[in-house]
Amino acid sequence: MRNFAIALIVFAGFMHLLAYSMIRRYVGADVGHELATIVVVTGIMLLLWSLLLAQAMELITRVLYSRSDLDLILTSPVSSRKIFSVRIGRIALEVAFFAMLLAMPFIDVMVVLGGARWLVAYGVVAAMGAVAAAFAVALTVALFRTIGAKRTRLIAQIVAAVIGAAFVIGLQIAAIFSFGSFSLAPIQSAWLIGHVPHVGSPVWWPARAVLGDLTAVILVAAISIVLLGAAILVFAARFGDHVVAAAAVSFAVVRQSGWSSSLRRRSASRVLRHKEWTLLRRDPWLMSQTLMQILYLLPPALFLWHTFHNGTDTYVLLVPMLVMAAGHLGGGLAWLSISGEDAADLVATAPLSPQRIVWAKIEAVVGAVALIFAPLVAALAFASVKLALVAGAGVMIATASATLIQLCFRTQARRSQFRHRHVSSSRIATFGEAFSSIAWAATSALIATGTWLALFPALIAISILGGIRLISPPVT
Amino acid sequence: MHSPTPTAIMSRTRRPVALAVRGLAKRFDRPAVDALDLTVYGGEFYVLVGPNGAGKTTTLRMVAGLLRPDAGSITTGAIDALADPLAAKQITAWLSDEPMIYDKLTPFEYLEFVAGLWRIDSGEAEARARELLGWLGLEPHAHERCEGFSRGMRQKVALAGALVHDPKLIILDEPLTGLDAGSARVVKNVLRERVTAGGTVIMTTHILEVAERLADRIGVIASGRLIAEGTLDELRHKTGKTAASLEETFLTLVADPVVQPVAAE
Numbered sequence: 001m002r003n004f005a006i007a008l009i010v011f012a013g014f015m016h017l018l019a020y021s022m023i024r025r026y027v028g029a030d031v032g033h034e035l036a037t038i039v040v041v042t043g044i045m046l047l048l049w050s051l052l053l054a055q056a057m058e059l060i061t062r063v064l065y066s067r068s069d070l071d072l073i074l075t076s077p078v079s080s081r082k083i084f085s086v087r088i089g090r091i092a093l094e095v096a097f098f099a100m101l102l103a104m105p106f107i108d109v110m111v112v113l114g115g116a117r118w119l120v121a122y123g124v125v126a127a128m129g130a131v132a133a134a135f136a137v138a139l140t141v142a143l144f145r146t147i148g149a150k151r152t153r154l155i156a157q158i159v160a161a162v163i164g165a166a167f168v169i170g171l172q173i174a175a176i177f178s179f180g181s182f183s184l185a186p187i188q189s190a191w192l193i194g195h196v197p198h199v200g201s202p203v204w205w206p207a208r209a210v211l212g213d214l215t216a217v218i219l220v221a222a223i224s225i226v227l228l229g230a231a232i233l234v235f236a237a238r239f240g241d242h243v244v245a246a247a248a249v250s251f252a253v254v255r256q257s258g259w260s261s262s263l264r265r266r267s268a269s270r271v272l273r274h275k276e277w278t279l280l281r282r283d284p285w286l287m288s289q290t291l292m293q294i295l296y297l298l299p300p301a302l303f304l305w306h307t308f309h310n311g312t313d314t315y316v317l318l319v320p321m322l323v324m325a326a327g328h329l330g331g332g333l334a335w336l337s338i339s340g341e342d343a344a345d346l347v348a349t350a351p352l353s354p355q356r357i358v359w360a361k362i363e364a365v366v367g368a369v370a371l372i373f374a375p376l377v378a379a380l381a382f383a384s385v386k387l388a389l390v391a392g393a394g395v396m397i398a399t400a401s402a403t404l405i406q407l408c409f410r411t412q413a414r415r416s417q418f419r420h421r422h423v424s425s426s427r428i429a430t431f432g433e434a435f436s437s438i439a440w441a442a443t444s445a446l447i448a449t450g451t452w453l454a455l456f457p458a459l460i461a462i463s464i465l466g467g468i469r470l471i472s473p474p475v476t
Numbered sequence: 477m478h479s480p481t482p483t484a485i486m487s488r489t490r491r492p493v494a495l496a497v498r499g500l501a502k503r504f505d506r507p508a509v510d511a512l513d514l515t516v517y518g519g520e521f522y523v524l525v526g527p528n529g530a531g532k533t534t535t536l537r538m539v540a541g542l543l544r545p546d547a548g549s550i551t552t553g554a555i556d557a558l559a560d561p562l563a564a565k566q567i568t569a570w571l572s573d574e575p576m577i578y579d580k581l582t583p584f585e586y587l588e589f590v591a592g593l594w595r596i597d598s599g600e601a602e603a604r605a606r607e608l609l610g611w612l613g614l615e616p617h618a619h620e621r622c623e624g625f626s627r628g629m630r631q632k633v634a635l636a637g638a639l640v641h642d643p644k645l646i647i648l649d650e651p652l653t654g655l656d657a658g659s660a661r662v663v664k665n666v667l668r669e670r671v672t673a674g675g676t677v678i679m680t681t682h683i684l685e686v687a688e689r690l691a692d693r694i695g696v697i698a699s700g701r702l703i704a705e706g707t708l709d710e711l712r713h714k715t716g717k718t719a720a721s722l723e724e725t726f727l728t729l730v731a732d733p734v735v736q737p738v739a740a741e
Contacts (some may be wrong), residue, residue, distance in 0.1 A: 271592030275578070282580040282621075343576040346637065349540050350593040351566040415579075 012105070018106035035199045039192065041207040048102065049128050052095050054164030056129075056136030059091045061156040064239075065246050074455065085232045088137055088239075092228055096129030099227050117212045123296035124209040124217060127224035134224075134231035139241065141235050149246045157288035165295040220323030268352050269360040276337050276364035283415065286336065315383050317447045320441035322376060323394035327437025330399030334406035337361040340415040362403055369399045387448050401436045401465055405429050408472035432468045436461055491517040493551070494645050494676035500538060500548035501700075508534040510700035512548070516693075518644075521604045521671045522678045523687040526697035527730055532680040533649050533699070539678070540570040552645055566594065569643035573650035575630040579623035583614050583633045586622065587640045594641035601640060608636040611666055628659030635663055639670065646670060648679040652686060664690060688722045698730045 023341055065085075075082075103125045110118035139159070143150045197203050205223075208216035266274075280286060341347060347357055374397045381388035409429035439461035446454035497514040501507070507529040516522045524532050537543045539550055542563050550557040550564075557564035565673070577586055584605065593600035609615045612632040617625070622633060631651065632725050638646060646667070652660045667677050668690060681687055687694050688708060696704040696711070704714055715728040 053611050127669045188540055266598075268593050268595060271589060274592075275581070275589050278585070279578060279580050342578050345540075345542060345570055345576050346590065347593075348542055349565055349568070349570040350590075351595075353562065449484065 015105040016108060019109045024267055035196070036193055038199060038204050038207045038211070039196060041210055042204060043205055045128065046212065048099065048125075049132060050166060050211075051102075051164055052099050052129050052446050053133035053135055054160040055098060056091060056095045056132045057156055057160035057163070059094060060088075060133075060136045060140045061153060061160070063087050063091070064243055065153055082235045084239035084243075085180065085236040088232050088236060089228075091136075091318060092130045092133035095133050096126040099125045099129040099132075114212075115471055120212060120214070120217045121210045124206060124220055127209075127220050128206070130224040130228040134227040137231045137235050141239075144242050146244075149242070152246075154287070155183070158291060161291050162290040162295065169295055246383070268350070269363070270358060271361035272347075272352075272357065273364045274366065276361060277368060279415070280333065280336065280364075280368055283336070286332070315380065316387060316445070316448045319387055319391045319394060320445040322373060322380075323441040323444045324389045324437050325399045326369055326373055326395040327398035327402050327433070327440060330365060331402035331406065331433040331437075333365045333368055334362075334399075334403040336415055337365050338403075338406050339411045339413050340417070341412075342415055343411060358407065362400075363405075365403050366396065366399055369395065390444055390448050394447075396438055398437050398440040401440060401461065402433050404465060405432050405436065408468050428468065428471065432464055439464060491519060492553075494518040494520065494553060495539065495678060496549075496551040497535070497539065498549045498551075500535065500550065501546045502531075502534055502543060503546055504667060507700050509538070509545070511657075512697070512700065513704055514695060514701055514705075516645075516676060516678050518527065518676055519671060519674055520676055521668070521692045522676075522694045522695065523691035523693075524697055525682075525684065525687055525726060526677065526680075530697045530730075531700040532697055534700075536647050536649050536678065536680060540568060541565055542570070553567055559649060566652045567644040567654060569638035569646045569653050571634055571638045571646070571648045573653040575627065576700065577622050577630055577633050577636040577637070580621055582617075582619050582621055583609060583636065584618045586633055586637055590637040596641050605636070605640050608639055611669075612636055612662055625656045628656055632659065632662065635666065639666070644675060644680075645716050646675060646677045648677065650680055650682065652683060660686075684722045684726060694722070696726060696729050704729045 100122055103121065107118060107121045107125070110121065140152070140156050140224075143156055143159070147155060202219075205216045205219050209220045269309055338358075350357075373392075377388050377392045377395065406429065409426045439457045442457035443454050443461060446457065486615040493515060495514070495516040497512060500509055500514075502509040512531070512535060514535070526532050538545045539552075539557070540565065541557065545558070552564040554567060555567070557566045578589075581589065587601070587605065587608070588687065589606040591598070591605065596604075606615075606618075609618050612635065614629065614632055614636065618631065622630060625633065626707070631654075635651070638648075648667075649665075651663060664686065667679070671677055671692075691708075693705065693707055694711060695702050704711055706714070708722055709718075711722070711725045711729065712720055715725050717724060717728065720728070
C-alpha cells in the first residue's frame with residue numbers, strides 16, 4: 001500500500017511537471033482579446049470531451065445490458081424511472097470525476113501560477129462530464145430505438161471507440177497533410193483563426209469559463225445542468241423498458257449446415273486455434289478495442305503514405321508505434337486466450353498435453369496480431385524493406401513477450417472479466433507488459449535508425465522478461 | 477434400484493473393472509481424501525454420496541485428471557491414469573456442476589470443437605452430435621450462440637459435449653444442480669441410456685432420491701474415506717435397518733463413528 005502511494009505521488013508529480021511545460025505561457029491570457037488562445041483551449045476541451053463522451057457511452061451501454069441486479073430493481077417498489085434517474089446521475093458523476101482527475105495537473109498549475117480564480121476550471125470540467133453523460137444517454141437510446149437491442153451493444157461500443165479516437169485522429173491527419181508531422185499546429189493556423197466565430201460568441205463560453213470568465217462559468221454550469229436534467233427527464237422513464245428488452249434479446253444465430261470443412265482433416269492444435277480465433281472474432285468489446293488500436297494506427301499509416309509519396313524518410317517513426325500497439329493488443333489477446341478460458345475443465349481433461357494446449361493458444365494470439373499488423377508492415381515495405389523487417393520482427397517479439405508475461409501470471413478467469421483484467425491481474429504483470437512493450441518499441445526504433453545503442457533497451461526488455469519469469473508463481 | 481441376487485453379486489465381480497482407485501490421498505490444508513479405495517465395474521451406474529466436504533469432488537477431479545493425487549493409484553480400464561494421463565483422458569469424460577461452455581459458440585460448434593480435441597472421425601462425430609442434440613432437445617437451438625441459454629440448456633450442451641466422443645467412463649460432479657425437473661429427467665435418461673449401451677458412469681449427488689433410482693451401487697464417503705459401499709439393500713443391511721430409505725441409511729452411516737473404511741475388492 002505504501003509503495004503504491006509513493007508510485008502514485010511520483011506519477012502525479014510527473015504529470016504536474018508535464019502540464020507546467022505545456023500551459024505556462026497560456027496562464028496570463030487576456031480572455032477578452034486572445035482569440036487564438038481561446039481556440040486552442042477549445043480544441044483541447046473538445047479532445048477531452050470526446051474522451052468523456054466515449055467513456056459515458058461505455059457506462060450507459062453497461063447499464064443497459066447488465067443483468068446483475070435487474071430482477072431485484074424491477075421487482076422492487078421503487079419506480080424504474082427513479083432508479084434509472086439515479087443511475088444516469090451516477091454515471092454523470094463518475095464521468096465528471098474522471099474528467100476532473102484528467103484535468104487536475106493542468107488546473108493545479110494554473111492555480112499556482114495564476115491564482116485561485118482558476119479553481120473554477122474544476123467546475124467547468126465537471127460540467128463537461130455532465131454534458132457528455134447527457135449526450136451519451138441520448139445517443140445510446142437513439143441507437144437502441146433505431147437498430148434494436150441486439151445490435152446496439154456492439155455498435156455502441158464501436159461508436160464509443162470511434163468517438164474517443166476521432167478527434168485525436170482527425171487532428172493528426174490534418175497536421176500530417178498540412179504540416180508533415182505530428183503536432184497541434186492545425187489549431188493554431190491563421191486560416192482557422194480567420195474563419196471561426198468572433199471572440200464574444202457563445203461557442204467560446206466553455207473556453208472562456210476555463211480561462212476564468214465568471215459569467216461564462218455560470219452559463220456553462222447552467223446549460224450542463226439543464227441538458228443533464230432534460231436527458232434524465234426524457235429518457236429515464238423508459239430506460240427500464242429498454243433494459244428489459246435488452247435482457248430478453250435472442251442471441252445471434254450462426255448459419256451452419258454441417259461440420260466446418262476446414263476442420264474435417266484437423267489436428268487438435270488446429271481445432272484449439274480455430275476456437276480461439278472464433279471467440280476473438282465474436283467478442284464485441286474486443287472488436288471495439290482492436291478497432292481503436294487500428295484507428296490509432298491510421299495517422300501513422302497516412303504519415304507513411306504522405307512521407308513516402310513526398311520522398312522523405314521520417315517514416316522510421318512508425319516502427320516504434322507499430323511495436324507498441326502490437327504489444328498492447330497482444331497482451332489483451334493473450335489474457336483472453338490463456339486466463340480467460342471459459343471451459344478450463346474441458347480443455348484440461350482433453351487428451352492433449354498441457355504444453356500442446358499452451359502452444360496452440362500462443363499460436364492463436366501471435367496469428368491474430370500478425371493478421372492485423374501484416375497490411376501495415378507490408379505497406380512499410382514499399383518505403384523500406386529493412387524497416388518493414390524491423391517492424392515485423394518488433395511486432396512479433398513484442399507480442400511474444402506480452403504473451404510470455406501472461407503465461408507467467410495466468411489466472412483462472414472468465415472472458416467476461418476482460419475489461420477488469422488489470423484489477424484482477426498481478427500488478428507486476430500489468431507493469432511488466434507495459435514496460436516490455438516500451439523497451440521493444442525503443443529497440444525497434446534504434447535498430448531502424450541503424451545505431452548499436454539498440455542493445456540497451458533490448459537488454460532492458462530481456463531483463464524485464466527474465467525478472468518476471470523468476471518471480472512468477474509456480475504453475476499448479 | 478434393483479436388489480442383487482447372489483448370482484448378480486458373483487457376476488459383478490466377473491465384469492471388467494472400469495475404474496480402480498487404490499490408496500488415493502490428497503491434502504490441502506487438511507486431508508481431503510485419505511487412503512481411498514474404490515472400484516467401479518464396466519456397465520455400472522455408480523453414485524458417490526457424502527456430506528459436504530467429504531472429498532467427493534476432490535476424488536472425482538483426481539480421477540478425471542484435474543488434480544494430481546499426493547499418493548495412490550488410479551486405473552481407468554487397463555490404463556494407469558497417473559503414468560499415461562493422455563490415454564486415460566481419451567476414454568473418459570468429465571462434467572462438473574457448473575456447465576463450462578463457450579458463450580460465443582453454438583452447441584453445434586461446441587460439439588465440433590470437443591470432437592476435434594478427442595480426434596474423433598468427423599463424419600462419425602457429426603452424426604453423433606446431431607443425435608445427441610436431438611435426444612437432449614437442443615436441435616432447435618443447435619445454431620444459436622450459447623450466451624442466451626438457460627442453465628438447464630447449458631448443462632445439456634455440456635453433457636452432449638461429454639458424450640460426443642463416446643467415452644467409456646463418464647465422470648459427473650453434481651450434474652443435476654440447478655436443473656428443472658424436465659431437464660433433470662432428460663439428463664438422467666441419457667445417462668441411463670449410456671450405461672445400458674455399455675458405458676460406465678460415476679457421479680456425485682446430494683439428491684439421494686436420484687441415487688436411489690439410478691444407481692446400481694452407491695458409495696458413501698466421509699472424511700475422505702469410503703465408509704460404505706453396495707446396493708441399497710446391502711447398505712441397509714450394514715446399518716441393520718432393512719426397511720430404511722437411503723436418506724436414513726446414509727445419515728446413520730455418516731453419523732456412526734465406528735464405521736471402518738471399505739477395503740478394496
